[in-house]
Amino acid sequence: MRTVTRLAGFAVGLAAIFGTTYGVGRVVDSAPVVEGRHDGDAAHATGEHDETADRLPGGLLVSDRGYTLEPVDAPAGEFAFRIAGPNGRPVTRYDVAHDKQMHLIVARRDLSGFRHVHPELAPDGTWRVDTPLAGPGQWRAFADFAPTGGEPLTLGVDVTVPGELTERPLPAPATSTTVDGYTVTLTGTPQPGRTSPLTLTVSRAGQPVTDLEPYLGAYGHLVALRRGDLAYLHVHPDGTPGDGRTRPGPAVTFLAEVPSAGSYRLYLDFQHGGRVRTAEFTVVAGTAPTRDNPTPSGPAPTGGADHGTPGHGHN
Numbered sequence: 001m002r003t004v005t006r007l008a009g010f011a012v013g014l015a016a017i018f019g020t021t022y023g024v025g026r027v028v029d030s031a032p033v034v035e036g037r038h039d040g041d042a043a044h045a046t047g048e049h050d051e052t053a054d055r056l057p058g059g060l061l062v063s064d065r066g067y068t069l070e071p072v073d074a075p076a077g078e079f080a081f082r083i084a085g086p087n088g089r090p091v092t093r094y095d096v097a098h099d100k101q102m103h104l105i106v107a108r109r110d111l112s113g114f115r116h117v118h119p120e121l122a123p124d125g126t127w128r129v130d131t132p133l134a135g136p137g138q139w140r141a142f143a144d145f146a147p148t149g150g151e152p153l154t155l156g157v158d159v160t161v162p163g164e165l166t167e168r169p170l171p172a173p174a175t176s177t178t179v180d181g182y183t184v185t186l187t188g189t190p191q192p193g194r195t196s197p198l199t200l201t202v203s204r205a206g207q208p209v210t211d212l213e214p215y216l217g218a219y220g221h222l223v224a225l226r227r228g229d230l231a232y233l234h235v236h237p238d239g240t241p242g243d244g245r246t247r248p249g250p251a252v253t254f255l256a257e258v259p260s261a262g263s264y265r266l267y268l269d270f271q272h273g274g275r276v277r278t279a280e281f282t283v284v285a286g287t288a289p290t291r292d293n294p295t296p297s298g299p300a301p302t303g304g305a306d307h308g309t310p311g312h313g314h315n
């Protein structure tokens with residue numbers, strides 16, 4: 001259902017873009033402007049993703065549509081921030097999404113150190129949490145929320161933790177990883193400009209895990225960050241606990257939308273035995289489909305989509 005809703009929203013967005021296009025054409029009567037916009041429309045009609053005409057991926061902006069992410073001075077060991085609303089004052093009312101009013105995700109710029117935590121809201125609009133910034137480095141903090149009466153937003157801000165930093169190379173692409181004795185395998189490859197299913201399968205000691213516990217309203221929560229700018233991507237679970245068809249493992253399926261070819265780091269939070277674990281994968285999205293080649297090839301080999309970065313880790 002989420003997919004249908006999103007597609008419906010996309011259609012409304014297209015209608016708005018078309019409306020704007022013709023409005024601009026009439027008002028300024030400028031053929032070049034209209035021609036340019038028509039190219040953008042054609043790209044949409046063929047399913048290509050156009051970041052400039054469409055919405056940007058989440059997390060790239062510190063301020064969007066009137067809302068601004070503002071870190072707040074906090075005692076040692078604590079991380080605090082506010083969301084300033086269109087009137088300049090801290091927002092104090094939020095809708096619940098994925099079981100929470102606020103999701104705070106942090107990762108270093110080298111994509112290490114991922115944490116996903118849930119701060120507490122004080123009456124004055126300040127969000128506080130034990131700091132998830134585990135050590136020195138250049139961090140990106142993402143606030144993923146929906147202000148009551150507004151659209152869902154993900155804002156991002158850089159936060160520096162002083163100290164000696166050893167930058168870590170991005171681990172090589174892989175389809176299997178282990179965390180705390182659990183093995184998680186990934187099937188599916190994200191394709192730019194279209195919704196792609198990604199299935200993560202959890203096992204332990206060679207046995208499929210069939211009693212995953214709901215976490216944030218699903219049997220898993222997946223965040224994807226793009227290498228290079230840490231664009232934060234929306235990934236929706238395909239099915240929810242109790243819907244009559246979604247099983248508590250071993251497989252959890254997500255619908256991912258990636259805006260471009262390139263490397264992404266996936267972070268799967270899943271809960272079992274009362275604890276949340278995070279399994280991480282590097283994936284390489286294939287080249288974007290074009291009208292000449294509507295069926296793009298699979299993922300580019302390591303070093304293909306990433307030329308100029310021979311420092312790819314092979315550990």
Ligand SMILES: [Cu+2]
Pocket residue numbers: 098100102103104116117118216
């Ligand atoms: Cu969360």
